[in-house]
Amino acid sequence: MIPLSWYLIVSALLFSIGLFGLLARRNAVAMLMAVELMLNAVNINLVAFWRYQTPEAPAGLAWAVFVLTIAAAEAAVGLALIISVYRRRDSVIAEELDTLKF
Amino acid sequence: MTSQQVIFIILAVITLASGLVVVTNRNLFHAALAMMLSFFGVAGFYVLLEAPFLAASQLLVYIGAISILIIFAIMMTRRLMSTDESPFNSQWIAALFGTLLIGGLIIFVIVSVFSPFGDIIIANSAPPSLAVQESTVLLGRSFVDPDQYVIPFEIASVLLLGALVGSIAIARPEKES
Numbered sequence: 001m002i003p004l005s006w007y008l009i010v011s012a013l014l015f016s017i018g019l020f021g022l023l024a025r026r027n028a029v030a031m032l033m034a035v036e037l038m039l040n041a042v043n044i045n046l047v048a049f050w051r052y053q054t055p056e057a058p059a060g061l062a063w064a065v066f067v068l069t070i071a072a073a074e075a076a077v078g079l080a081l082i083i084s085v086y087r088r089r090d091s092v093i094a095e096e097l098d099t100l101k102f
Numbered sequence: 103m104t105s106q107q108v109i110f111i112i113l114a115v116i117t118l119a120s121g122l123v124v125v126t127n128r129n130l131f132h133a134a135l136a137m138m139l140s141f142f143g144v145a146g147f148y149v150l151l152e153a154p155f156l157a158a159s160q161l162l163v164y165i166g167a168i169s170i171l172i173i174f175a176i177m178m179t180r181r182l183m184s185t186d187e188s189p190f191n192s193q194w195i196a197a198l199f200g201t202l203l204i205g206g207l208i209i210f211v212i213v214s215v216f217s218p219f220g221d222i223i224i225a226n227s228a229p230p231s232l233a234v235q236e237s238t239v240l241l242g243r244s245f246v247d248p249d250q251y252v253i254p255f256e257i258a259s260v261l262l263l264g265a266l267v268g269s270i271a272i273a274r275p276e277k278e279s
Binding site for chain 2: 001002003004005006007008009010012013014015016017018019020021023024025026027029030032033034036037040043044047048050051055056057058061062064065066068069070071072073074075076077079080081082083084086087092094095
């Protein structure tokens with residue numbers, strides 16, 4: 001059988017990859033994809049802890065479903081914002097959207 | 103090494119390698135395809151963890167809906183998708199160091215918690231096996247049980263509706279007045 005720590009390590013690595021993408025990518029759509037990777041990593045953690053620690057109470061599963069819902073809402077709003085920004089500024093490069101920068 | 107462990111390692115390699123492609127590929131469309139592959143690997147983890155409902159929703163929601171939405175957005179903003187300039191911003195080296203620091207810290211904590219010499223002992227071994235449909239029944243009951251998650255469930259559906267209506271309102275072109 002698979003030890004719990006294997007799931008946690010894979011999830012930590014996927015989270016780190018997503019974090020690097022979020023911090024380092026220039027394109028806003030690519031940043032959004034990195035956020036989706038991070039949410040997936042968190043979901044692996046939740047389901048693995050549910051399976052190994054409390055298989056009789058579905059708290060981890062329920063939370064994973066809520067994370068899935070929030071991810072769908074986040075993707076819809078984020079992409080709508082990116083398309084709206086693209087229409088006005090002709091750019092989806094996050095560094096160029098610096099109107100609020102002091 | 104059992105067959106499950108072999109499957110786990112294959113899934114982990116698929117998920118992590120395509121995750122790396124997502125964050126490093128210059129071509130955004132290829133990155134989106136790699137992201138779908140990565141989501142597929144995560145769905146495989148859910149199957150290994152005996153959560154079939156989550157695996158199915160992962161396929162439907164992430165691969166079926168979110169990936170397609172992202173590909174739509176890439177297509178609509180394609181004019182600036184030039185592939186010859188760097189995909190990273192000017193602070194990517196600092197981002198790499200910070201990420202390595204955080205990832206190394208998390209993995210250090212995991213390894214030290216699960217080592218047999220640590221203070222805290224968490225069960226690392228095989229859990230009792232579940233009946234195939236049992237986790238789905240548990241999850242379904244908990245979503246309609248007033249003592250469990252019926253209110254968060256309803257709030258999540260209202261949030262999803264609000265987010266979708268809001269995103270239509272944001273993305274709609276402005277009227278010319």
